[in-house]
Amino acid sequence: MAEPVIPKAFHDRLGNPYLVRDARPEDGAMMVELLNRVGHEEIYIADEAAQLTAEQESQLIGQRNADLQCILVAEQESHIAGSLEMIRGATKKNHHTAIFGMALFPAYRGRGMGRGLLSTAEAWALSVGVEKISLAVFASNAAAIHLYERMGYVEEGRRKGQYLIRGALVDEIWMARWLTRERR
Numbered sequence: 001m002a003e004p005v006i007p008k009a010f011h012d013r014l015g016n017p018y019l020v021r022d023a024r025p026e027d028g029a030m031m032v033e034l035l036n037r038v039g040h041e042e043i044y045i046a047d048e049a050a051q052l053t054a055e056q057e058s059q060l061i062g063q064r065n066a067d068l069q070c071i072l073v074a075e076q077e078s079h080i081a082g083s084l085e086m087i088r089g090a091t092k093k094n095h096h097t098a099i100f101g102m103a104l105f106p107a108y109r110g111r112g113m114g115r116g117l118l119s120t121a122e123a124w125a126l127s128v129g130v131e132k133i134s135l136a137v138f139a140s141n142a143a144a145i146h147l148y149e150r151m152g153y154v155e156e157g158r159r160k161g162q163y164l165i166r167g168a169l170v171d172e173i174w175m176a177r178w179l180t181r182e183r184r
């Protein structure tokens with residue numbers, strides 16, 4: 001029998017174990033708290049706050065289509081450290097692609113947990129037949145860009161001055177990685 005893609009167990013850079021697993025409805029409130037927190041920091045994601053209430057998030061998690069959507073959390077010592085949401089293209093034309101967003105609570109950043117979340121999402125993507133994964137990142141987000149480059153993502157394009165962050169114009173970079181054969 002094939003190995004299940006999710007959950008996956010990892011160790012962070014400090015040697016402490018953590019688990020990447022599918023989000024459950026009861027994680028909804030923490031995921032909303034995370035988005036509010038990261039949105040409030042201003043410099044990492046476009047949204048200023050979570051778009052959904054905790055109840056709506058829980059509902060979305062419970063009702064997600066597992067062929068189109070992967071919602072993961074990283075969990076350490078029963079605490080949610082961060083989450084990643086990957087969505088596959090829903091039409092015949094873009095069904096081979098997926099996009100994602102991810103974030104960790106500040107206390108858990110810089111420990112390698114981003115890699116655990118993304119590699120688990122990539123395994124899901126491969127298992128459902130996705131060939132290409134893309135993401136958008138602020139050009140000022142050096143830590144995120146470094147992680148993506150280390151995981152094989154390359155810049156495909158840039159929207160100049162797409163965001164105004166704390167008074168400065170910041171480019172939006174689109175990055176992508178082909179999981180299967182290069183088709184370009």
Ligand SMILES: CC(C)(COP(=O)(O)OP(=O)(O)OC[C@H]1O[C@@H](n2cnc3c(N)ncnc32)[C@H](O)[C@@H]1OP(=O)(O)O)[C@@H](O)C(=O)NCCC(=O)NCCS
Nearest residue numbers: 044102103104109110111112113114115137142143144146
């Ligand atoms: C982006 C994020 C998910 C990455 O996860 P993470 O677990 O912190 O990342 P990792 O520790 O696996 O890797 C970060 C890498 O960037 C490096 N890095 C950290 N700060 C850096 C900086 N200012 N400049 C360049 N590289 C930096 C780290 O050394 C590490 O590289 P290494 O693996 O070669 O040592 C996490 O930091 C986060 O949640 N940030 C806030 C939200 C966010 O930016 N989300 C992404 C939006 S596109």
